[in-house]
Structures are given as structure tokens and as C-alpha cells.
Amino acid sequence: MSQSSAAAAVSTAGEARPAASAARRGFANPRGSLLANELATMFRRNRNLVLLAALALIPVALGVALKVTTRHHGQGAGGFLAQVSNNGLFLVFAALSLTLPIFLPMALGVVAGDSISGEAAQGTLRYLLVAPAGRVRLLAVKAVSLVVFCLVATAVVAGAALLTGLALFPVGPVTLLSGDSIGMGAALVKALWITLLVAASLLGLAAVGLFFSTLTDTPIAAMAVATGVTIMCGILQAIPQLASIQPWLYTYQWSSYADLLRDPVYLANIERNLLIQLGYVAVFGSAAWARLSTRDVTS
């Protein structure tokens, strides 16, 4: 503060009319202001609302389908799906396991790929930068808003699944994968943790999408890469000969969240997953920073 008032005093003496703006520099400005605006803009945009609505529809459709066909569902069907008709809470786990491989990454790929390239294509990037937003600050705001989007998108799936499950199926104590049984309250807490873990599983992809978004002024290109890269990871994981590179893919431990449904919780794969995501965030986050902080903005 003292620094800037000194600056104000000197510049009044030296320049024609700088007093007003020099004094302005002293204002305390909440750091979150651009972030708050970014989030409001993100969740006001029709495209993003449609994406979230589509995500919410998936568990509803799944629940309805299971309800209608429940009689034909024998003991044969495995995993969470088989359990849904006995306990609605399992719809949360079933919906997350269904959306994590494709739908969540696609929605995130669209938003992440668009984050910087969309601003560039619109021309708004140059105006944000001369505002001046600061390149690093802008990137940080975009990154945090993507984290929020991961959380919100996952929460939308889990929330819609929970409501659908409660509405269509009986609920009761949950039988864990390890065979023990836990009460409703404890199961809801587990569902919350699983939602958080699934959201965290998406962070690596968010960083990849953000990076590609800084490379181009064509949002559709960045979106295509960001959504396609998950599919590619899925393919690479299906080829046994590539076992040596598979542990490096961000999808490698995506199913580890299910380990939360064991008692005691088996943490090794969950930790592994978080570590992979952290690695992707570090590598692609730095790459995005390196790119955006030096690139020529000609759009």
C-alpha cells in the first residue's frame, strides 16, 4: 500500500493526469473476482447447462431401464447394476461407473478444450489480457474453474442417481464388496467420497484439455483432442502388449474408486490413481503455463 501511494505522489508531479488511475492501484481487490465471474459465466452458458442436463439424464434413464426390466434381471448380471433393484443407493455407484469411462470425460473434454481456445476464437482473449487479467492469473482461473466443473459434473451424476434410486427402488443397508454390511448413513458418506474420487480422477484429463486449449485458436480442434485422448487411452489399455505403458495413462486406475466399498478400504490403487492425476496436472499444467505465458496472441 505505501508503495503505491508513493507512486501516486510522484506521478502526480511528473505526469499530466495520472492521479486518478495511480490512486486506483491502491484498491484492495478480492482475488476471486475474475474467478467468480468465470464460474458464473461457465454455468450461465447454455452449452454447459445442456452438457450437465445430459449427464443428469443418464442415471435417470438407467434407473428407469432397470426398473422396467427388473424381473428379467437374474443373479447373472454382475457389478453394481445387479444390486440396484435391491438397493437404490447402488444406482449412484452404477451411474458413476457407467459415466466415468465416456460421458464425464466427453463433457469435460468439451469444456476444457474450449477454455482458452474458445476465448481466442471469440477474440475475447485479447481483451481479457489487456484488461489486464495477467496470463498466469487467467490460466489459474481457468484451471480452478475446470476443477469446479469436474466436481459439479460428477455431483450432478451422483445427485441425479441418488434421487432416482430413492424414488424407484427400495433402500436399506448396503452390502460391501467385501461382504460386510453398512447402514444407510455410512453408505451415503461412502457415496460422497466416491463422487469426490471420481471427480479427482478427471483432473488429469482437465489438465490435458487445458494444455491443448492453449495451443490453438480453433476450439473444435482442442475439444476433439481432449475428448479423443480418453478414447485412445481406453484402446491402449485394451492391448495387452502395451502393458508397460499402461501404468502411465491417466485412465489406468480410474476404477479404483470401487475400492472404497471394501472394508477395510483398500487404498493402494486409489493412491496410485491420485498420484497419476497429480502427475498429469503437474506436467500438462506447466506446459499450458509455458505456452500461454509466452505465446503471441494474434487472434
Place this chain on the structure above:
Amino acid sequence: MSEHSSPAAAQGGGTTALRAPQGAVAAIATDGLSKRYRGGQLAVDGLDLRVPQGSVFGFLGPNGSGKTTTIRMLLGLISPTAGGARLFDEPVDAAHVGTLTRVGALIEGPAHYPYLTGRANLARYDAADRTAEPATRSVRIDRALEQVGLANAAEKKAKAYSLGMKQRLGLASALLQPRDLLILDEPTNGLDPQGMREIRTLITSLAAQGTTIFLSSHLLDEIEQVCTDVAIMSRGRLVTQGSVAELREGLKARLAVTTPDTAEAAAVLKEQGGQDVRVDGERVDCDAAAGLGPETVCAALVGAGVRVRAFGVERPSLEDAFVALTGEGFDVAE
């Protein structure tokens, strides 16, 4: 905050080379500013620009002469391949943008979020400036909208705006705060004649309040109407810079007569001491030298029986100055 508070130091020991002649810090000073794009094309070549504070500075040049590249470098959007730029004696580049809070800019046309209202667009740009006071945001937005005549369209989505309205909204975002410098790239693009007049009036009134205006345009009339100083770009190089008056001084006014009797008129002009007499169709002209009183010449013409249809002294326009300086027309550089 620290990046905003350097002017004290910069002014104390600033290099004299970067100062305007009158001793004040130049609003814009560039030093050998150059940009070579990756294709090898030299878009801007060794620009030494001095924009004095308080001036209305016209930045003139045909399309493709490097004006926009220069403006982007001034604002830290693209990095120069050589040289540098200072605004109010503070460096501006990708990492040093603190000074830009004193600068409002319109760069290569306006850009907005089509799905946001005019007001929400301005709020977003205002939020991007970390020195902008959120408490006064809505008041400042209202005033900026008022200034550009958009108050009635504030709640409309930007995608419903006409080109002229978008241009006005772009100007409004440059006016969200009291600025010390406005960098306006073709600010009257897309506006109807009435809108152009309004914007010129706005620019003049802002200049009267002490804001330095850096106005890039390919419209010579526009520059001639509002600017006190001018720089002329051609093919990436700065051809000249100075006050509009200085620039015109370099060119001689012409004494011109329109008549069907061209041969006689030419003879009379020569007889009166006119230099460089030229005949072009029905027009005969010569240099308007100091000793050549228009009233005397006119009387002599009439006395010699020349049928005078029009007669007068023609002051050179900026366009003449441009052509004289660059030896080329005011067309797109190839």
C-alpha cells in the same frame, strides 16, 4: 500489487532517450520495435515511436502496413523480435502488464461473449482487471454505456447487437475506468455517419479531459479531423511522425484555376511568376508562392479574358502528404 507500483522508480531514473521533447514522460515510446513473424515476414521494422502525453495521435497507414501488429506489441499481446515498448515509461510485455490498467484499448474490432448481455460483457472485462473496484462496478458500467449511447441496449445479449452496437460496446469496455491512454484501432469501423460523428465527438471530449489518444486508422479524413499528431506507417516502417501542422508544412499549397481557356490561364500564371505551372483538363495550377497574391492573380486572369469558373488556394491534405512521403497510393500493401 508490486508490478503496479514501479512508476516512481522508473520516472526517477528513466532514460532521457525515451522522454518526449517537453520533458514529460511519453505516453508511448518504442525503441527499435520490430516483429518478424515465423514465416520470415518482417511486419514491423525498427519502429521508434514517441507519443506525447495529452496528444491525439493518429497512427496512419494502409491495411497491411503493420499498424495492428504494432498495437499488439504495445499491449503485450505479442512479443517483439527486437526492441521494446514502454507505456508511461514502464515496460509492457507478456509478463509486465500492470501499466495496462491505465490503458483502454480497442484492438482489431470489438470481441464479446455472444451469450452474455452487454452489461455482463462489461462486468467480465472489468473483473479481469484486478485493480478495478468491484463496489463501483455497476456505476462505472452504467456510465460507460451512457457515454457510448448503449444505455438502452444494456440488457440485450451481445449476439443481438448490430456491428455498430458491438463497436460501441467495445469502446465502452475501454472506458470502464478513467484512462490515461486510449489505444483505439479503427474505432469507427462499422458505424454509420452519425455514429462516426458521435464517436469522434467522444474522442475529442476525452482528449479535452487530458486522456492521450492513440488512434489507428486507414481513414485519412478521420485522422485529419481529430488528431494533433500523426505517424505514418508504410510496409512496416515508420515513414514520419510529428504534428499534423508540421507534416502539412512540408508540402506547398497550390493556386488552382478551373477554366476552359487553359492555355491563356497558364500563360497568365507564368507571367505572374507562378512556378511549376501544370495543366490538367480544365484545371491549371501552380505553386502558391508567398509573392503570389491570389487576389492579384485572379484580377490578372479576368483582365486577360480568361473565363474563370473556380479559383482558389488548395491546402495539401494528409493524403497528399502521405503520397509525397511514401511515393505510393493509399492502398493495401502487398
